[in-house]
Structure formats: C-alpha cells, structure tokens
Amino acid sequence: MNIYAQSSVSGKIVDSSNVEKPIPNAVLITDQQRYFFSDLQGEFSIELKSGEHIQKIVSIGYETLNAFEGFSILKLSPAKSADSERVDQDEINSIADTQSISSNFSFKSLSKTSISNSVPDFILRKAADIRLTKKEGFQEKLKAVSVKGLDKVVPKMVNKDIYSFDWFQTYIEIFDYQFVSPFHSQHTPHYEFYSIYETPEVKVLSFSPLKKGFIRSFQGVVIIDKLRSKFKKLQVVLDGDFKLNLITDYHPATGLPKKTQAFIYPGTGGTKLSFFGGGLAFGRIQKKNPEENDALLTHQQVFYDFVAEDSISPFPKPFTKIYEDEPGEISEAYWSNFEYAFIADEKETPKTLEAYIQEENIEKRVERISAFDGGYYPISIFDVDLTRLFKFNNYEGLRLGVGVITNESFSENYRLGGFTAYGFKDKNLKYGLNGGMLLNSDTSTWLNAFYDNDIDEVGMNNFLTDQRVYSLFEPRLVNITFFYKYEKYGLSLQHNFTPQLMTEFKVDKSSISQTENYAFLNDGILYDDYDLSTAVFGLRWTPNNTYSKIGKGIYINDTSTPEISAQVSQSFDGVMAGDFSFTKLSAKIEYQIQHSWGSLSSIELGGDIGFGDIPLTHSFHAFPNSPNKPNILSRFSVAGVKSFETMFFNEFFSTKLATLHLKHKLAAFQLSNTIQPELIFISRHALGDFENPEQHQGISFNTLSKGFNEAGFELNKLFFGFGLSFAYRYGAYHLPNLEDNISLKFTFYLKL
Template identity: 80%
Template sequence: MKINHFLGFLPFILALNLCAQSSIKGEIIDSSNAEKIVPNAVLITNQQRYFFSDNQGKFSIELRKGEIIDKVVSRGYKPLMSFDAFSVLKMTPAKADNLERVSRHKIDSIVRHQVISSHFSFKSLSRTSISNAVPDFILRKAAEVRLTTQEGFQENLKAVSVNGLEEVVPKLVNKDVYSFDWFQSYIEIFDYRFVSPFHSLDTPLYEFYSLYETPEVKILSFRPLKKGFLRSFQGLVIIDKSTSKFKKLQVVLDGEFKLNLVTDYDSVTGLPKKTEAFIYPGTGGTKLSFFGGGMAFGRIQKKNPEGNDAQLTHQQVYYDVVTGDSISPYPKPFTKIYEPKPGEIPEEYWSDFEFAFIADQKETSEQLEAYIQEENIGKKVNRISAFDQGYYPISIFDVDLTRLFKFNNYEGLRLGAGVITNESFSEHYRLGGFAAYGFKDERWKYGFNGGLLLNPDTSTWFNAFYDNDIEEVGMNNFLTDQRVYSLFEPRLVNITFFYKYETYGLSLQHNFTPQLMTEFKVDKSSISQTQQYAFLKDGILYEDYDLTTATFGLRWTPNYTYSKVGKRVYVNDKSSPEISAQVSQSFDGVMEGDFSFTKLSAKVEYEIPHSWGSLSSIELGGDIGFGDIPLTHSFHAFPNSPNKPNVLSRFSVAGVKSFETMFFNEFFSTKLATLHLKHKLAAFQLSNTIQPELIFISRHAIGDFDNPGQHQNISFNSLSKGYNEAGFELNKLFFGFGLSFAYRYGAYHLPKLEDNVSLKFTFYLKL
C-alpha cells in the first residue's frame, strides 16, 4: 500500500525536481582593483538566457534546473568563462577594446520600427515602495491605458492608493517615477530631465558597441560620448534579430542619485511588458520625494544625502494589449484621468490581480498607522499639495499665501489675508475675498468674489467680483495668465506710481481644450489718482473717471499635458511654447463710461532645452492701443530701476522679466514690442547645497506714444529709438539669493556712466 502511494506521487516528485530553481547572488569587481565594481556586465547561461549586473555591480538570478552561468561579458574586460564562487566574480581588464561600433543610423532604424502600430490599448499595474528611516511608503496604481497618434499616452486610473492615507492628492496621480517612452529625445526620472540614449537630436551624444552576438540576439552596450555628461545613462540593450526589436533594456545612472532600471519588451508589439526600477541616494544635490517639504514619508533623497540609506523599488507590468487603428483616444483630452473613490482602496482590491507583486503581502502595520496619526501625515500631504498652488488649506477655506505680505513705495508694508472656499465646502461653487492694509498710505483694500461651476470637464466658471484696491500705472495684466505663485514678488518693492480703482463685474472662464483656456470679462471701474495726473479730452481735464470695459483673453499651451482629478483640472507637464492674446474695449457712454479705447496684446514664450542641462528662452511681446487711453491704462515695459542718484542707492531686488536699467516712469507707450533673450548654463555643482546658476540676458524694447499732449502734470519718454540692455545673473548663491548685473546701451544710453548700470540681488526660492 505504501509502495503504491509512493509510485502515485513519483510523477509529481519528478516534475517538482525538473522545475526546481536555484538562486545565486553575487557581485562583479575589477580583478586589478577590488574597490572598482563592474556594472552592466552580461551573465549568459547555457540556456541562452541573459542577466545583467546592476549599477552597484550586483546580480541576483533564479536559475532553472540544469541551468548554469556559462559566460560573463562586459565592455572593457576579458570574457569570464570559469567560476569558483559566485559571491564575488573578478573580471580582468582588457588591454584593447576591439568591439564593433554600431552606427547611429542603425539605432535610429531599430527605434523607428520598434512598435508595430501607433494605436494601442492595454492595462497597467504598478507598485512603488520607499524604505527609509520611517515606515514604508507604498504607492499602487491600476490603470487602463491608450496610446494613439492623436493624444499620445493616456492613463485612465482606476485605483490609486498609499498605505495609511485615505485621500489621494493630485500630486500622487501626476507623479511618475520614470518616462514610459524611452524612444523620445528627453525622458524624466522623478521630474529631472535626461537625454535618452535613443534621442532624435542632431548631435550624437551616445556611442553604441556590439558586446555579444548569437544567431538569435545581439547585445549592445552604450554610454555617453563625453565623460562627465551627468544627465545621461550607461546601459545594455538586447536586440531580437528575427524582429529587429528590443527584447530587454537596462539603464544605470551613478550621479546625483543612483538608478537601475530594467525593461522587458514584447517581441510582437514592441511595447514594454514589465519594468523594475531601483533608485538610491547618490552624490546629492537633488531632492527626490513624492511630497517635498520636510517630510520623510515618501522621500528618497535630500539635497545632502549623507547617512541616508533609503531605497525606492518600482515594479510595473503592462498586459491585455490590443492593437489596431480602430482604437481611439479617450474622449477627454487629458494625459491622466482619475475619478476618486470614497475612502481608502481596500486591500482585497489589489489581491484580486494575478500579479503577486501588487499585493502588499501584509496588512497595514500598527507602526504605520501610529506614524500616520502621530505625524498628522494626511493633513500635511494635503497642505503641501495646496501649498504648491499658493494656498494653505484650513478647514473649508484655502488661505491665499500671495496676499499675506507685500511691500512697495506707496503702501509701505502691506499686510493682508485672502481666502477662497475649497472642495470641502462645495464642488459646484466657490466664495472668496481679501482684505489688506497699507501702513504708509493708511488705507484698507478689500474685495469679494463668487463662482459657479457650470461644466467641470471644461473648467467653465461663471464669476462675479468686486475689488477696491490699487494698481500700477501702465500695468497690462493678461486674464488667462496662470497663477504665478511666489512668496516674494521682487519688482513690486520698487514701484512708485499707482492708481486707485473700485471695480465690479462678471466673468466667464472656459477651456475649449485643456490646452486652450479663455476668459471673457465685463466690468465697471471708478478710477482715482494717487499723484497729480490728469487726462485731457475735448478740453476737459479728468483726474477721476469711470471706465466700462469688455475683455476677452486666451492662452494656448499646445505642448502642455493636463490631468483631471475628480472635477478639477491640473497641469501635468509643462513644455513650451506658451501663447497668450487679449483684446480689451472700453465704451464711452455705456454705464457712464468716460472714454472709448481699444487695446490688443499678445506674447509668446518659448524654451529650448539643451543636452548638457542648459536652457535658452525667448519671450516676444507686443501691445497696441488706440483711442482715448489714459496713462493709467497705457503700457510700460516693466522698468525696475529705482529713481535714485547712484548705483548703490539703487541696489534692490531684480525682477524676473523686467528691464533692470530702465527707470520707473521713464517710458510709457501706446505701441510697444519687447524681446527677452536668456541662456541659462547648467548649475555649477560646488557642493550638494551650493549650486549657482549663471544666466546671460539680453533685453530689447521699441515703442511709441500717441497724443502725449493729452496727459497733464507728468513727463515721460517714448521708446521710438529702441531700448537695449544686456547683463547676467548669478543665482542661488546662498539660500536662494544671487546677484544681477545689467548695462544699458544704444539710443537711450545716458551721459553719466553709472546711470546705465544696474547691480541688484536676485531671489529665487523653490519649495
């Protein structure tokens, strides 16, 4: 009976034995220098399977029954074909590198034919964990993905969760560990841009060599052409010779942070099948965190990573692939879409998938629950997310951080507060207001507003507002300029010439697409002066006057991508150009309006990134007005030189897009064109915390002023001869502070040399 039982189980025992696997782990080092590791070595088995050593020279392999390591090859080393122990493999440097170089043309041909179609749909699961000194951060995402020529890569996220957190903030939806497409010119790793080995740039930046070849596969090794090229990778790629497609790709990075990423590709579709990525602290200088700020939860690296042994592990799979031209993009033109579910995603949801890695393998620990509660992590995450937009949430209100503190020459110190209701109050309408007090002019400013959300998909809001405040003379604000948030507004400190206004009106905001936003506003304003200025019309002097105005503005960002989280739309990724245009018409006699005039404005901003981390930027702007335009509503070129006698007395704060040598109130225009050119070099890595940036700047303006005789009790120049200045900034020398120098030349060069010179400090703070 026992023998029969044994014979019955024998087939199962044999099957288990045949399928048995053995694990081997080790590291590969240079035989001539035990401290020198060998990354990107290829371990080849007798069953023609291929494994890589990572960026630390380590490997971990599951061998099948009867499978052994047959050979180890690496660029710059002799092949290793005998093994005493796998814990440490020593490779001997080769005297000469006789590898065959692969042409850039060949690489480009493979990349062009990597995918069989331009239309795909598939599903994705990812799990990102971060281990450091606090309980583990675990982020999981489940998504349905479409890849089309019309909209590119789109994710419809079905579930997003972080262990211990009940709510999902937009940052968790938008943040990607790495770029999906490695075949574009630039890819991003945790918001840091790198040149892809398979870029389409004109300049060759990588070299490829054939490392190993069989009738079935060809293994290529690649590295940057120039040493010290920090924003680049080294790696390996396995090419399937029967299809001329990637089978497997490894990239490693050992610099500001360390990265090891391996992707397996489907031999038929050419799409990724699975990716595993590891990120560790490196030499420092960059922050790597899901939330930023001072939070350790979700953080891999601080600027100074000493003593930080954190590790990020990211696993992702793509499955259920469908291909064909019949696949259309999602009807909503967003890169990411997430309709949040109430409460935390239950663990059972993740356990239902057939992929074992996605399940947590354990319930949320008591330690994590205690940490989340004690450190108030949930509220901190929400506050950091709101803080990025310039708000601080308190209950149903978001406090407007831009209104807390300001300083200028008219109001002196201005203290204030502004609030707007958030989604905790209502998802369908909002209420807001502000109040501020100037200690020099001893006057309160205040305003109220309300909005009704008509269509969340197009961010269509109907708004009503009332403001009683001051504005700079000659300022021309674009309605659709996105909120630019800064704790400190540099140029505002030096402004001297304001007017007072009391305005009420209605506006309609609507996005035809996420990339094309528009706003239409009608308002009635009562204007009064802070200086002895008067406008002459038909023999009558107007110091105070009323304006009835209609304004339409649009902003087009064709290369921006957007995400929709709940009922709100957020910017997912910014890429130039940015194009804004606006038309404004003031009506004489309508609702007691005193003047009739028209204003047209447009501007284009374009950035050109370069492979070495430098950046060139161009901003071209134009304004024109005609009719009875008072000086308050004319144009200026953003002057930023205080009206003081010498260079040191004018030492102040440089603006972001201003003419540093142009004196305040020196020029006004009814026709104006400006050009700003900047070239920023890659940051100088003096230390992890001191990384100054050198920017070369050239600014130009030309304009004219119609009917200057209408403007009484004031004198100013036009820009008809063309204004020029050049200079440089050395930014972020210490705690965000730097220095700015500019020189005024050309037709408006002043007789006294020091009047043409600007020396200021700069302040750039990124939280």
C-alpha cells in the first residue's frame, strides 16, 4: 500500500532579505519533473507521489534553491546578476499561433464556484456540452445549472463567466473586468518574458508587465512543452483592486485547457465584485470599500472527453450559451454521478442557508435584480417599466407615469402591456396599450399590436431596433421645448435572422397635432393637423456580440463593437387617409477601441436623408442640448450622452444630415476607492441641409450647410455619479457673443 502513498507538503516562499515579502509564481520542480507554483502570498500546498521529492525552486530575480531543511518557510536569495534569458516576443507569438490544433472540437465541462463571506456560502454548479468550431467559435449547451438553495435559474447564473476560456485572445475577462492578454501579438510588446528553467522537454517562462503601473495586466509563469510547442501549465496573479490566483493545466494533444482553479478575494478595493450585484450580500466578494477581508471566491473547472474532428458541427442554434430546460433545483444525486469528486457536495443544504434565503427573500431579490438590469421591476405577473416613472421637460413639466408588461409568470408565448402618464404643466393624460404573440423563440419572432396617445420631440428620429436604453434619469429630456402630439396604432413584426442581426417591420397610422404655432404648407394647403400612414423597416447588426438562449428568452452575453443600425421609412399619400408621401433613410455605426492602459476611444458616424413632402415634425435634428437662455449660468443644466451641448434647441433642422462624434476616455484616476473620476475628450461635428424651408410656417431655423463644430471635455463621476462638462463652439456657426459659444453643465452617470 505504501507504493501508492502520497505525502502533503505545504509552506511559504519569501525573500531572504525581507521575510515579510512573499514570492509569488515561484516554480517548485520535483525529481519526476512535475511543476507546482507558489500563490500570490508565496504559499504552496502540493501532493507528492510516493518517493517523489522537491528537487529545486526557481523564480525570476532569485537564486535557485536546491537544498531543503524544511518547508514551512523557504527563503530565496535575490540574484546578484541577471541569469535569466530574455525571450523574444516572436517566440511567444509563435507558440500562441500553434497552441490549438486546427480542427473542430467537442468536449464536456463541469464547474463549481463557491463564494464564502459573512453570510452563508454561495455555491454555483454547471454541467455543459461544448463545441469549439471554426464557424461559431465557443458554444456551451448547458445540461444543468444550479445555485444551492435557489429553485429558479436567472440569466446571470447562466451567463456569468469567472474567467475567459481563451487566453490567446486580445483581452481576458476576469469577473466582468477586462485585462490585457500577455499572449496576444497586439499586447506581447507590453510584457517581458524570461526563461528561468529549461530541459530538453520543457521551458519555464516568467512574465510581467514591461512598465510599472500597467493597470490591466498580469504577472505569471508558464511551462512550455517544447516537443509540442504548446502550453503545459499556466499561472497568473493579480494584486490590485482585487486579488487573483489562477492556474490552468492544458490538454497535451489538443492544446486546450483541461483543468482550471481560480481564487479571487478582496484587494485594495475600488471595484465591486458580486455575482448578482444590487447590494445583495449573497454571492458578493467585495464592495468598492472592502469590508469582508476574509471573503473568497473559489472556482474549479474541468474539461474532458475531447474529440477533435473537422466533421464536428456547431450546435444548430447559433448562441454562445444555450440552456433550454429550466428544471428548477438540481438534485444532489445528479452532481454525485460524475467521476470528479469536487463537483459533488455530500452535505445537505444547511438550515442556516435555508433560513437566510427565506428571511432575506433572496430568490425574489435575485429575480428583481435580473429584471432591474433591463429597466423593469417585477411584481407578480407584471414587470413595471422603470423608465416611465419619472420625467421632466419644459412642455409637460413634471411627468409622472407607470408602465407595465406581463412577464413569463403570465405566459411565455403572449405578452400584454400598457402605460399611462400625466404632465402637471400641460395637464394632459397620455396612455397606450400593446400586446404580442411569440411566433418563434429561436429567432425571437414576435407579432405585436399597439395603440399610443402621447407626445414626441419635433425632429426626433428613433431607430426601431435600438436596444432598450435604461436610465433612471434622461439628461437631455429636461431641456426639450418643441413637441408634437400624436395618436397612433399599428402592427409590428420583430425577427432576428441571427442573434447578431435583429430586424423589425412596422406599419402604423398616426394623427398629428401641434403644441406650437407651426403649420406645413404643401400644394397650397396649410396643415397644422395631419394624418400619416407609414411603413418602417429597421435592422441592427452587432457582428461581435454574443448571445445566450435561456428557456424561450434571448439575452446578451457579451457586447463588442461595431454596432451598425439602418432604417428606411415610407409615408404613403392616400393610403388609409394619409396626407403626405415621403421617404426617410437613416444609418449609423458605433465603434470602440479599447487601449492597453485602460483608456477607450469611440467613434459614432451617422447619416440621415429624407425626400418628399416631409413636415418639420418628421425631419431630423442633430440632438441639440443648449437651452435658449441668455448666459452661461442660466444655461447650466445636464449634459446629454450623444448631443451637441452648444447647439441651441430649434436652431437647426435638416432633411439631409451627417454627424460625427469622437471621444477618448482616459483610465479612471484612482483618487480613492469611491472617488475615481474619468476624463473624456470630445469632438463633435455635423453637416446638413434642408430642402424647401419656406414650406414650414410659424418657425424660423437655420441649416447646417456650413458645418457645425464643437469640442470639449467631461470630468465624470466626481461625486455620486455627478461630474462636469465643458464644450466650445467654433467654426462657421461661431456666435458673435463669446459666452453664447460656451456650454458648462453637469453630467450624471449612475451604474447600479
């Protein structure tokens, strides 16, 4: 029996010149050429085979340790001279290129994530079949998902990944935060690699950021299988806002991960780490100001049953994650059937967990947090639309309202909704009703009917397929002065050709009336009220976004640029008593560039064109956001997200319009855990024209034919989401009075 006996060895590796300084990423090498690492605290705990012993310990910047008197504290002496060989970046890039064999793969995965803090433990387990193909990339078809103590599955339980599967992509995600990959050719120049140990079979490399203060980076060590030119084992550590220790073993033939262990625990703070968020202690690691210094996330995952064949096809449904069955709580017997011991938990659900979940109403709070992310608050069979509760503008004054839509507790195949709102200044009630029928859940195909009686901004051009933008506070809305009333009914068909390509087709009949002294002169007739019969087709393409299908719902998994939208609308004269015939075409593209140092550049280019008999209500504006008031302080208000801060309301309208928004956001200034302001440099430009402006009576406006320009900056998140915005208007439309060209406002960005 002693032949198979193992012995446990544990200890801590420190700097001999400063025993308070632990040495992470030290490599412990046994006489059987097995390799183990010290963690972020310099600690290690390993199981040695019978007769196996530690032969040496190597670490970058330290002399190799070959003799051992004990293992509790091991001291490494700083190297007097650099005896490590610098590794060329081309070698790293070459290994990265050959890491995975050129084939399609199918394999399986088991994972268990536990979070321990001052409340009962959070334990999430997943079992999945995986396909990795050239056509669809990485896909998971989840067979079981469960959080101990909870009966229902919410999207976050399916979508949340602790770490990125592929360490050779541009950026690595750790618990929703992006870091620079050391092994992508774009970023290897930001790292330095040293060979610290080598045999005919393996090479051990140590890597770290080339420059100190490189905030989105790792330190680590990797073992290269020289015979296959592939990674054998990898460890990375982080020591900052939060702490991380992650070890991955690679499958020798395929080059894919076969086992990963990750440990995350509180660091200096500054970032929220929570599985569900929303102030819920269950599943939380740290707040911005860490309180639970003993909190710990432990993640274990194995990949097994690898099959590599070109004939392997992706899953029929083109989603990154698929979980079609929602069986409720998974029994412990299910998890015990796997041969991997870590996934099972022989303990029954403790009474303290059951009591905690019941007393804190955890299940309902988790559901509400998931719905709240999309701007809803669930109450029984209804989801309350939080975007309709409170608004303010210059026409309605204070607008209070409520909107509801039925949720899956009512039906997965049908939905009913409605809203009502009252403006205390215009003293008018607004309302609407809608309903929908699900035709195909895989393509998210819905047939909808609606009726609305409300107001809209003159010159506003809404894209049908724009994602629902949820904000407790809509900045630009406060300053709008020029609205029109409408009564509208119609039908719409929503259909996703792929998860990345969503479309909507809508037909409606609307009756328009004015809130201001405006009339449209057309064919010798002056219209202040008119009817429109309109058909609209819109599409939105997000080629790099990934989506998940959970039950019959489709959810965004990860967002990435570009984001392209296009729309065509046609109004018909004489059809269903429509008064005018006109056509409008619109398109926009948004693109972001994430930089290595944490900064972000973004560009949005938009274009609109209309021709025919277009009333001013349905023309275009460039999102002006400067109140029509005489001096800087009287115009002090809230800056918009994508608006021209020095352009006065109703100053310009267009039937042809092109806009360009350029932004560059620097990495946040880490003044403290809670005060982390962001500086953004902004440049905005607009060019347009207006055909037949003489048709529009009762209002005077300018065109943008000479080109409008403004530049400025924002200093955001100074205090509780508030910041400051400054913009200056220059160029052809520069105004004679200097202060009329200046905008000074506050900003408000709040992420819950």
